[in-house]
Amino acid sequence: MNAVIQPELVCPAGSPRALDVALEAGADAVYLGLRDATNARNFAGLNFSPAELRAAVRRAHASGRKVLMALNTQALSPDPGPWLRAVDVAADAGVDALIAADVAVMAHAKKHHPALRLHLSVQGSATNHEAIALYHERYGIQRAVLPRVLTLSQVAHVIRQTPVEIEVFGFGSLCVMVEGRCALSSYATGRSPNNAGVCSPAESVRWEEKGGQVDARLGGVLIDRYGPEEHRAYPTLCKGRFEIEGRREHALEEPTSLNTIDVLPELIRAGVKAIKIEGRQRSAAYIDQVTRVWRQAIDRAVADLAAYEPSPAGQQALQRLSEGRQTTLGALSRPWQ
């Protein structure tokens, strides 16, 4: 029997406080971004200044943990300078890896900071081993984060075919579209993950209440309409209710979160090197709870893979923290295939 590889638990931090909480709760690595459009959670009041980044690296390293910096939007002409300078900031701060999506960013890093470890962001959109090989041989990426569109067996196949470490999403908001190649948000609002580091941005959201009925709009477009008793979800464009052939339905996806804790042993057997928790925009309390549940789950699974079962209390906690209070295995298991 092969030795079990313990996957790294990679947790989000949108603030120095969240970073401390994640470390305290048992994250092996924390990922974060600078306070600008160079990362895909470019939200007001979130993220790190260069000085906060340096302090974060010091604190994480003091406890033997890692800091990964997300620089995962597309460097935009006419001024890609902020993205390229952010690579320099990351290298100077001594981050353990840069999570990048754009070949311009990776090329700059390889040329000017050859010792800086590179991870291919989920926004890099590599869904197969041949795509990963491009970034590996040309830019030397050492890890790739897979888009949330593959089945478990496809994930296992990629791992068998590539020398690059594979990281997958474990829990959090679910992108049903292939990350890095989605322009739905800019179609409705002018701003998207690629061009602004945001999806369905809050400044484009409008809630309108009329006679008990509540309309959720994004860029003026009616994304969903709720009755007085209905649970309301944030109007993420792909999770709204629309009409097709006269029938109202969640045309693309329902408000739901990804939760892979049930299949953790399969992910470990497949050789997944790291499991990522989504949610740099979430509160410190959220990160604390999710990190604790996953820390315990990974430790228990690694101790005895065959006997592993998700803890009911942990599952309940994750359920409570989920979008629309429901979770899915997403593409990993495809009841719809």
Next chain:
Amino acid sequence: MTMTLTAGAVQYHWPRDTLFRFYADLADSPVHDVVLGEVVCSRRRDVKPADWLALAAELTQAGKRVWLGTLALIETEAELRGVRQAVERGDVLIEANDAAAVRLAWHAGRPWSIGTHVNVYSSEALAEYREMGAIRWLAPVELDLDAMQAVMAPHRGHIEAEVFAFGRLPLALSARCFTARHHGLQKDHCGFVCGNDPDGLDVTTQEGQLFLAINGIQTQSGTVQCLLHHLPGLIGAGVSALRLSPCAWDFLEVLRLHDAALRGRLAPGDAEAVLRGLKLPGPLSNGFTHARTPGMAWEVA
């Protein structure tokens, strides 16, 4: 500088006979480039690789430059094999729609084109792909004209640049088939129900606004891109070709009116009026030409 027309890959599941007739018509049309191939769903196999190559030969004979578009979302080894075989055969030029195809085309050492799903948002990124042998670039749909000009500035004369100028915009891809989902069908037993939607399946808001169109695993704009009012701006930005995406009705008319507009025989407003008279699947949009403007917007300067 002259601008040429490209007929993009057919995004929909049209019957085999319809496709063959469509390409026979294109042979006599004013397009300069034609992109062939199934780029959306690997389950659509009515037209075999050998058929595409035969079509390519005919169109080449008719004086067109022919490209084969690769599958935009590659998940399985079989899909990867299909792309590898297409690239390695070398009969046609390749339009690479994901990083796997980029790598294969690069290693094959032949000229290739950067598809719209391969992200290029800066001069620096374009330089990377040029180094890997790209000779042509179809910009991401959300790249505005000013950014386009900036990206192209150091590359003018060294790479052909193309923009998505007509048709429903390809906005997103997913593993799940939304057409099958709507019909309550399993993806692997879909009965190719998307064949009933030759322009995609309309998605409207609960107040009746045509918003999106679903086409299997692809989500498109409900609106129809129209850049007829931006031709001088496009030429100024270094764009040398307009990508016109096939629609089910009146596509030859769409080609002709764009050709007339490029030759200065039709003023933009008149061309727009002709376009609006055709059987289009949705209202016109051009918002993506401006930064931070919703792509679904329609603005006339």
